């Protein structure tokens with residue numbers, strides 16, 4: 001195993017924290033971004049808001065200082081939902097979700113690519129969602145932001161694939177975090193009935209897929225969408 005310099009956005013809780021912990025446990029050098037700048041127990045953190053390019057730049061610079069070199073693996077995990085029916089969705093709610101989930105991931109990939117191109121090595125991993133390709137009622141903004149990550153990863157793959165850089169998408173289904181705790185109980189029941197595995201997943205089950213995509217063994221996988229959804233969407 002080659003120990004890599006890893007930056008995970010939104011690493012203070014939920015899936016991001018679990019990814020960071022799994023990466024650190026595997027021996028990688030890990031820094032997370034948090035909006036507060038506070039570090040979760042056992043992890044190093046830098047302050048970063050993905051909706052602000054200057055903040056992303058500063059977070060990478062601070063992370064590179066802590067890591068002692070360029071970020072080799074970036075996990076664009078930070079994300080939000082602002083659900084609402086199409087006819088009632090405000091411009092502000094649409095824009096906020098796309099700005100965080102899609103443009104925020106783009107800002108991180110763009111900043112990461114500078115060091116990765118020099119190093120001729122990079123792993124860009126976008127945390128999408130089953131909803132990106134499957135769709136979800138009341139989630140036009142979220143679904144559009146998450147499917148956009150597929151185009152982002154595939155275009156990066158075509159642009160930078162010859163420089164040792166891969167860009168992939170992990171599409172989790174329903175994972176037990178603060179985000180799914182907000183889903184109404186009747187909707188949670190409906191989803192569980194539709195999931196072949198019959199249950200929601202835990203954050204470490206998503207982290208395992210990310211860990212693999214970051215590994216040397218995954219060098220020939222790029223532009224892929226890896227569902228971690230118990231069979232709910234199966235990539236559709």
Ligand SMILES: NC(=O)c1ccc[n+]([C@@H]2O[C@H](COP(=O)([O-])OP(=O)(O)OC[C@H]3O[C@@H](n4cnc5c(N)ncnc54)[C@H](OP(=O)(O)O)[C@@H]3O)[C@@H](O)[C@H]2O)c1
Nearest residue numbers: 010014015035049050077078079129172174175177178179
């Ligand atoms: N949970 C699921 O079932 C599920 C399923 C599919 C995909 N996902 C995706 O997985 C990712 C993580 O989800 P989660 O369930 O772990 O969510 P979560 O518990 O709500 O955590 C979201 C994380 O993103 C951070 N964040 C939000 N806006 C940010 C911004 N502008 N700049 C920087 N950080 C920001 C949050 O920081 P604060 O603590 O400061 O708010 C938090 O660390 C998201 O992209 C989500 O869409 C989740």
